[in-house]
Amino acid sequence: xxxxxxxxxxxxxxxxxxxxxxxxxxxxxxxxxxxxxxxxxxxxxxxxxxxxxxxxxxxxxxxxxxxxxxxxxxxxxxxxxxxxxxxxxxxxxxxxxxxxxxxxxxxxxxxxxxxxxxxxxxxxxxxxxxxxxxxxxxxxxxxxxxxxxxxxxxxxxxxxxxxxxxxxxxxxxxxxxxxxxxxxxxxxxxxxxxxxxxxxxxxxxxxxxxxxxxxxxxxxxxxxxxxxxxxxxxxxxxxxxxxxxxxxxxxxxxxxxxxxxxxxxxxxxxxxxxxxxxxx
Numbered sequence: 001x002x003x004x005x006x007x008x009x010x011x012x013x014x015x016x017x018x019x020x021x022x023x024x025x026x027x028x029x030x031x032x033x034x035x036x037x038x039x040x041x042x043x044x045x046x047x048x049x050x051x052x053x054x055x056x057x058x059x060x061x062x063x064x065x066x067x068x069x070x071x072x073x074x075x076x077x078x079x080x081x082x083x084x085x086x087x088x089x090x091x092x093x094x095x096x097x098x099x100x101x102x103x104x105x106x107x108x109x110x111x112x113x114x115x116x117x118x119x120x121x122x123x124x125x126x127x128x129x130x131x132x133x134x135x136x137x138x139x140x141x142x143x144x145x146x147x148x149x150x151x152x153x154x155x156x157x158x159x160x161x162x163x164x165x166x167x168x169x170x171x172x173x174x175x176x177x178x179x180x181x182x183x184x185x186x187x188x189x190x191x192x193x194x195x196x197x198x199x200x201x202x203x204x205x206x207x208x209x210x211x212x213x214x215x216x217x218x219x220x221x222x223x224x225x226x227x228x229x230x231x232x233x234x235x236x237x238x239x240x241x242x243x244x245x246x247x248x249x250x251x252x253x254x255x256x257x258x259x260x261x262x263x264x265x266x267x268x269x270x271x272x273x274x275x276x277x278x279x280x
Contacts, residue, residue, distance in 0.1 A: 055266025
């Protein structure tokens, strides 16, 4: 039996070799590091989005990266409001699809924001299973997330992490089994495989393990590499079986995650991603 997601993320992104660029939002009002300057936050988000689009990415993922320490699984309504306003501004300013990730693991908020701004996808850090994190134990709520998507009629793909970064999975479920559970039982539309932390290299053997496991069980969903993607590593990610990559730290000025996006760095990554293993 062939298992596939309800929504094809790559079809929504218009490519079968996706490069997704990160807009790491500065600290939003109400978080410890915020100075409350909404106009400055909006300007930074738009500048990063324009640099990503001009550099050639296929999509942009908007995330409340600056809000650490993160709420575990449900953010306050003011965070949802701020992210909706900012994501709406980004969506109106660029012509590429956008996605939403509400840290640490608020899939309901992400879906709600995505539906409101016509985003193409959301990222869910813990969609199935349980993970130990610096926010405590996070439990997957796939049963609620899928029902909410139907209830609010959101044409939004769900990209779910497998053994998400900055976390330790609870139980003895291996990477391959976790990927299958995420798709077969969690009904995710795509899976994300990452390294241990932000900017950390994703082991290529893990990408191959996941892609092979899904293929062997006829699970036809894309596999996305979620961290450590650099110009030197990006083509290897696709060669290992990935259908897409998420780039953040490597496209920032000076290679620092919190710095602005460098259009030149984006172009370098995108150019490398477009090469095949037969290119000179």
